[in-house]
Amino acid sequence: MNQVPQWHLQGDWFDVCSCDVPCPCYFAQPPTNGACEGTLAWHIREGRYGDVVLDGLNVMALGAFTGNIWVEGTKMTAGLFFDERADQRQWEALQTIFTGQAGGWPQKIAELIGQTTGVESVPIEFDTDENLEWWSARIPGRVEARAEALTGPTTLPGQHVEVHNPAGSEVGPATGTVATQGVAVTDRAEALTFEWDHSSKSSKHMRFDWSGPDES
Numbered sequence: 001m002n003q004v005p006q007w008h009l010q011g012d013w014f015d016v017c018s019c020d021v022p023c024p025c026y027f028a029q030p031p032t033n034g035a036c037e038g039t040l041a042w043h044i045r046e047g048r049y050g051d052v053v054l055d056g057l058n059v060m061a062l063g064a065f066t067g068n069i070w071v072e073g074t075k076m077t078a079g080l081f082f083d084e085r086a087d088q089r090q091w092e093a094l095q096t097i098f099t100g101q102a103g104g105w106p107q108k109i110a111e112l113i114g115q116t117t118g119v120e121s122v123p124i125e126f127d128t129d130e131n132l133e134w135w136s137a138r139i140p141g142r143v144e145a146r147a148e149a150l151t152g153p154t155t156l157p158g159q160h161v162e163v164h165n166p167a168g169s170e171v172g173p174a175t176g177t178v179a180t181q182g183v184a185v186t187d188r189a190e191a192l193t194f195e196w197d198h199s200s201k202s203s204k205h206m207r208f209d210w211s212g213p214d215e216s
Contacts, residue, residue, distance in 0.1 A: 004102045004213040005050030007093070012043045012128050013171050014135045014205040016145040016184040016198070023202035026179060028168035030068045037064035037196055039145040039189060040170070041137035042208065043126040049093035049102070057083040057090060058124040059098055060137060062117075062194040070168050075114025079192030081139060084121045091121065097212070104212030105172035118192040128205070132160060132180050135205050142191040147182035147203030163204075171208035180205045 017023055017038025019031050040061045047054030065076035082094050096102045099119075100110025122142070128135040136146035150161045163179040171177065182203035189196055 004096070006211070007047075007049040007097065007102060007104075007213070008211045009044050009047040009054065009097065010209040011045040011047070011207070012126075012135070012205065013041065013208045014128075014137070014145075014147065014182070014203060015040045015170065016147055016187040016203040017201060018187075018196065018198050019202045021150065021183055021202045022163070022181055023204065025069060026163070026166045026168045026170065026204060028068070028070045031065075035064070035066040036069070037194070038062075038198075039137070039143060039187060041124075041126060041145060043128070043137075049097065052089050052093045054086075054090060054093060057086055057094065058126045058137070059083065059094060060124055060139060060143060061098075062143065062189050062192060063113075064194065069112060074112070076112055077115040077117060078113050079117040079194060080119045081122045081124060081143075081191075082119070083124050086121070095119065097210075102212045103214055104210050105208075106210065106212075108172070109170070117194070120192070132205060134185075135182070135203075136186075139191065143189045144186050145184070145188075145203075146186040147184045147205075150181040150183050169206065171206045172210065174209060177206060 042059040060081040063078040067074045100107040138144040161181040187198040
């Protein structure tokens with residue numbers, strides 16, 4: 001950590017997974033049917049790693065695990081994708097942060113990974129409705145994830161179904177963390193040894209705000 005500069009990232013995160021709505025994992029409970037597999041996506045609105053600017057870059061991951069991921073000893077298998085638009089310094093910064101080598105909250109998540117199936121530089125398309133009516137990310141021909149905000153007969157117009165202060169927040173503990181619950185319209189993957197095709201399952205969107213090397 002002595003060689004890691006101060007860094008800060010903030011932006012949008014979401015997942016789509018195989019769990020029923022709502023995914024028990026962000027309530028720190030075992031996943032539906034005991035196992036979970038899904039896609040995670042990050043869009044960096046503003047980011048700095050020392051003097052390296054990371055604004056606008058994207059990261060995606062595929063992951064699968066059995067059991068409660070928040071219980072000690074449970075590990076996931078994961079593969080990582082970094083935005084091909086990143087130059088060499090940006091690539092190195094993203095890889096250092098998201099593999100947990102730069103401290104902060106990503107280090108805690110990295111400790112939950114038992115096996116990595118690969119790390120690739122790919123084109124990543126990320127888009128989010130400004131009112132959070134939907135969110136999406138894709139790696140053309142390999143991974144596609146899209147969700148729409150959950151609604152129902154008693155949902156008030158203009159308001160979303162939200163969870164405040166979730167017990168198992170994938171973006172880490174933070175004051176004011178809000179998860180907007182969604183339903184996966186598309187959840188397909190065929191990459192880095194993973195393969196699935198889910199729909200009508202759980203999705204959630206949260207903002208992330210991380211710093212390091214010694215802060216979450």
